[in-house]
Amino acid sequence: MIPSAPNDRDILAGEYVLGLLEPEVVREVELALPADGDLRRRVAFWEERLLPLAGGLRPETPDPEIWTRIERDLAGLRARRVIPSPIRERAMYRVWRSAGVWQGATAIATAAAIVLALLPGGLRPRTDGPTRFFALLQTRDSSGAEAGPGWLIQVATDGTVRSIPLASVEPGQGRSLQLWTLWDQARGPVSLGVLPPGGSVRLPPDRLGVIGSGQLFEITLEPEYGSPTGRPTGRVLFIGRANASTTQSL
Amino acid sequence: MxxxxxxxxxxxxxxxxxxxxxxxxxxxxxxxxxxxxxxxxxxxxxxxxxxxxxxxxxxxxxxxxxxxxxxxxxxxxxxxxxxxxxxxxxxxxxxxDPDARAAEVDDAPDPLSALASSQEAGRLHACLAQLEPKRRRAITLAYTDGYSHAEIAARLGAPLGTVKAWIRRSLLALKECLS
Known part of the structure; x- marks a missing residue:
């Protein structure tokens, strides 16, 4: 839960920057940051003001091999877009921010409807009964920056779950994408399975135990056959919360 | 320049x-x-x-x-x-075990003593100097060394709850001082 009192928010932001928060709270903060400009400012305050503490460290000469690897992987990234271009992300981000769409579930529903309307016909989910819940997952980088909508999770009235990537995602050799859901902090994330190549999948109704508004869905980068621990071990690539689908008369 | x-x-x-x-x-x-x-x-x-x-x-x-x-x-x-x-x-x-990390040889300079001499650094130095030494060390162990609460507690020989309270109060004091 992100606190509202200024002092508590300063402490939360400070502990986030210091790296002292529990992983679950780090996720909460990273989930809140894209829509919470005030919290972003408080985090930036600590990031900038504490930086001189690192200023006294003696610089280390990097092994030339590091840049060689960066250059090699950069070529791969440029050849095969993993994540939408940051320029487009930023433009998208501004639109989303300025529209204030994160202010309410109805607005989010509208935004998702727009995204759905923009999808090519072949990507549109074939429904298993009307949509009961959907979660528009935001592309997420390791430090909590939002990079635009990247994934859609649809839960039909019969409990069928569909996973629909909005961008082409290539986890890389020996890696996989794993889908998780979280409805109880005490229990922690529950795996819904490793996603097949391409990421699009339809899961039978019994796979998802519980579904409710606000339930968290996330996709993490894991070893080829999924997390060996039963808990997410890699970075969160996409994250978002379930929203109840609204009925509209047209 | x-x-x-x-x-x-x-x-x-x-x-x-x-x-x-x-x-x-x-x-x-x-x-x-x-x-x-x-x-x-x-x-x-x-x-x-x-x-x-x-x-x-x-x-x-x-x-x-x-x-x-x-x-x-x-x-x-x-x-x-x-x-x-x-x-x-x-x-x-x-x-x-947090104690194992706390026992690591600390050969790197204390970040406070090595603070770069920019204006920003001067301000941070002055504000950190107002904290009690152990509380100041708790902040620098977290920021520079990436220590967890438990590792800081082990290193400084202080109870975990005390360390958590130190950090929270120090952050508020620093915020006030740096703003």
Missing amino acids: DVFDHESELAACARRDASALRRLYEREAPFLLAVALRIVRRRDVAADVIHDSFLDIWERAGTFDRERGAARAWMASIVRYRALKHMRRTAREREV
């Missing part, structure tokens, strides 16, 4: 100019490697952190908002969060 313009180089990265990333790397990799190494304490792991961080910087350059802060702090944060995540993850996987 330092004329290297981090913000412009990041903007060039956002335009997919890889030579800008190279210039940022040449300029900042030695500093960022020191930041990562101080936290993860292993050269191979620190190298991975720098590799992953520069790919992150490339991917996210377009999301950098210069009104939000300085590019250098933004880059250093990407490296720190990656290094910290590695430490927390491996600590959980290997069930590392």
Whole structure:
């Protein structure tokens, strides 16, 4: 839960920057940051003001091999877009921010409807009964920056779950994408399975135990056959919360 | 006079100019490697952190908002969060005893005594100096060394709850002093 009192928010932001928060709270903060400009400012305050503490460290000469690897992987990234271009992300981000769409579930529903309307016909989910819940997952980088909508999770009235990537995602050799859901902090994330190549999948109704508004869905980068621990071990690539689908008369 | 313009180089990265990333790397990799190494304490792991961080910087350059802060702090944060995540993850996987980390030889200089002599650093130094030594050390162990609450408690020989309270009160005092 992100606190509202200024002092508590300063402490939360400070502990986030210091790296002292529990992983679950780090996720909460990273989930809140894209829509919470005030919290972003408080985090930036600590990031900038504490930086001189690192200023006294003696610089280390990097092994030339590091840049060689960066250059090699950069070529791969440029050849095969993993994540939408940051320029487009930023433009998208501004639109989303300025529209204030994160202010309410109805607005989010509208935004998702727009995204759905923009999808090519072949990507549109074939429904298993009307949509009961959907979660528009935001592309997420390791430090909590939002990079635009990247994934859609649809839960039909019969409990069928569909996973629909909005961008082409290539986890890389020996890696996989794993889908998780979280409805109880005490229990922690529950795996819904490793996603097949391409990421699009339809899961039978019994796979998802519980579904409710606000339930968290996330996709993490894991070893080829999924997390060996039963808990997410890699970075969160996409994250978002379930929203109840609204009925509209047209 | 330092004329290297981090913000412009990041903007060039956002335009997919890889030579800008190279210039940022040449300029900042030695500093960022020191930041990562101080936290993860292993050269191979620190190298991975720098590799992953520069790919992150490339991917996210377009999301950098210069009104939000300085590019250098933004880059250093990407490296720190990656290094910290590695430490927390491996600590959980290997069930590392916080006492073991606390017993590591601390051969690096105390960050407070080595604070760079810029104006910003002077302000931070003055504010940190107002904290009691152990509370100040708790902040620097967390920021510079990436220690967890438990590791700080073990290092300073203080109860975990006390350390948590120190950090919270110190953050509020620093916020007041630095604002």
